[in-house]
Amino acid sequence: MSYASALREELIAGAPRRGCCRVAYLRGLFLNAAATKSGKILLSVSSLAARHEIARVFHDVYRREALAERNTLLFSGEALYTELTAAAPRFVCDSCAKAFLRGAFIAAGTATDPEKAYHFEIRAADEEARDRLGDAFRAIAIPYKVREVGVGYGLYVKNGEKLEDLLAAIGSHECYFHLVNTRITRDIRNGENRATNCVAKNIGKSIDAANRVAEAIAAIRLARRFEEMPDELRMTAILREQNPTASLVALAALHNPSLTKSGLNHRLQKIVAFAEALSAKK
Ligand SMILES: [Zn+2]
Numbered sequence: 001m002s003y004a005s006a007l008r009e010e011l012i013a014g015a016p017r018r019g020c021c022r023v024a025y026l027r028g029l030f031l032n033a034a035a036t037k038s039g040k041i042l043l044s045v046s047s048l049a050a051r052h053e054i055a056r057v058f059h060d061v062y063r064r065e066a067l068a069e070r071n072t073l074l075f076s077g078e079a080l081y082t083e084l085t086a087a088a089p090r091f092v093c094d095s096c097a098k099a100f101l102r103g104a105f106i107a108a109g110t111a112t113d114p115e116k117a118y119h120f121e122i123r124a125a126d127e128e129a130r131d132r133l134g135d136a137f138r139a140i141a142i143p144y145k146v147r148e149v150g151v152g153y154g155l156y157v158k159n160g161e162k163l164e165d166l167l168a169a170i171g172s173h174e175c176y177f178h179l180v181n182t183r184i185t186r187d188i189r190n191g192e193n194r195a196t197n198c199v200a201k202n203i204g205k206s207i208d209a210a211n212r213v214a215e216a217i218a219a220i221r222l223a224r225r226f227e228e229m230p231d232e233l234r235m236t237a238i239l240r241e242q243n244p245t246a247s248l249v250a251l252a253a254l255h256n257p258s259l260t261k262s263g264l265n266h267r268l269q270k271i272v273a274f275a276e277a278l279s280a281k282k
Contacts, residue, residue, distance in 0.1 A: 002113070003111055003113035003114070003175065003178075004109070004110045005047070005049075006175060007105070007109075007111050007167075007172055007175040008047060008050060008105070008109065010171075010172050010173070010174055010175055011102050011105060011106050011170060011172060012049055012052075012053045012106055014171065015053075015057055015060075016095065016099040016102070018093065018095065020092035020093050020096055021092075021093065021095050021096050021098075021099040022057070022061065022099070023061075023096075024090075024091065024092075024096040024099040024100040024103070025099040025100065025102060025103040026057055026058070026061060026103060027100055027103065027132075028099065028100040028101060028103025028104035028105075028106075028107070028136070029050075029053070029058075029103035029104070029106060029107045030043060030054075030103075031103070031104045031108055031122075031124065031125075031129050031132065031133065032044070032107065032108055032123065032124065032126075032129055032152075033075075036074075039076075040074050040075060040076050041074070041075040041076075042072060042073075043072065043073045043074075043075070043107070044071055044072045044073075045072075045073065045107050045108070046071050047106075050107055051068060051073055053106055054066070054073060054106075054107060055068070055073060058075065064076070091136075091139055096139075097135075097136045097139035097140050098140060098169045098170055098171070100136045101122070101133075101136050101137070101140070101166075101169070102171055104122050104133060104136070105120075105122055108122050108123040108124070108125075109122045109123075110123075111175075114163075114178065114179045114182040114183065115182050118157075118158050118159065118160045118179075119156060119157075119158055120156060120157045120166060120167075121154045121155065121156035121157075122154070122156075123149060123152055123153070124152055124153045124154070124155060125151075125152045126151075126152060127153075129152070130146065130153040130155065133155050134146075134155065137155065137157075140165075140166075140169050142157060142162055142165060142166050142169070143157070143159065143162060144157050145157075145158070160179070160183050163179060164176065164179055167179060209268075210244075212272055213240060213268045213271060213272060214240070214241075214244065215275075216271050216272045216274070216275035216276075217237045217240060217241060217271060217275070219279065220237070220271070220275050220278065223278050225274075225278055229274055233267055233270055233271055233274065235255065236255070236264065236267040236271065237271055239251060239254050239255065240268075248261050248264055249261055251264060
């Protein structure tokens with residue numbers, strides 16, 4: 001089963017209980033409904049499970065059957081269309097907007113498996129549906145983006161953390177936890193990559209530094225200026241030549257009297273500076 005289907009089934013499993021939220025939920029389910037010339041409501045929904053849910057809730061609330069035709073549901077009732085598709089969704093309590101989005105996702109939503117990408121989208125058939133959907137996202141402070149899809153719009157969320165908030169808000173548990181787990185696993189993996197990159201970078205840096213010192217000493221000898229260096233620098237240069245692979249700590253300990261690591265670093269920098277001064281004079 002796809003992630004989108006799993007999420008849809010999970011959301012269908014429990015309709016809101018409060019009266020105001022049930023109306024908001026129904027409005028969400030009817031987000032893309034259109035009125036026919038004969039005064040009936042036409043609702044096209046590709047998911048069979050979603051069509052069943054819409055028909056069930058509709059029957060619960062209005063005690064009337066819907067007529068199913070392939071991917072389409074037909075509802076009759078004069079005042080119904082106005083009632084269910086009123087321009088501004090009225091969010092009575094704090095949960096109404098969540099119930100609206102829950103219904104809208106069941107009827108017109110799609111979501112990508114978070115292991116592939118963070119993408120949650122609800123289709124709006126026209127500008128009015130787009131604006132009503134936008135109101136609901138804003139009511140629960142979820143930032144969304146809009147794209148044109150065919151003749152309608154797609155309102156989508158791609159931010160992982162906001163997506164978690166959204167899934168929790170519309171009443172998902174399993175898909176919510178799957179998303180959270182995926183994000184944590186990904187964060188840990190990225191963290192490990194960062195740490196590995198950091199170690200590799202530092203190793204690279206010390207190899208560069210060691211090479212620079214070795215090259216500096218070789219350049220000084222080649223220019224026959226080795227004896228011009230102060231005694232302490234010559235001592236360090238000789239120890240470096242004799243112990244090319246010794247770590248800085250080991251090299252510092254070879255000195256008599258022994259040096260601290262930073263004391264050694266200071267001398268190595270002076271040797272490099274001496275070599276640089278020679279090549280600058282050339
Ligand atoms: Zn409510």
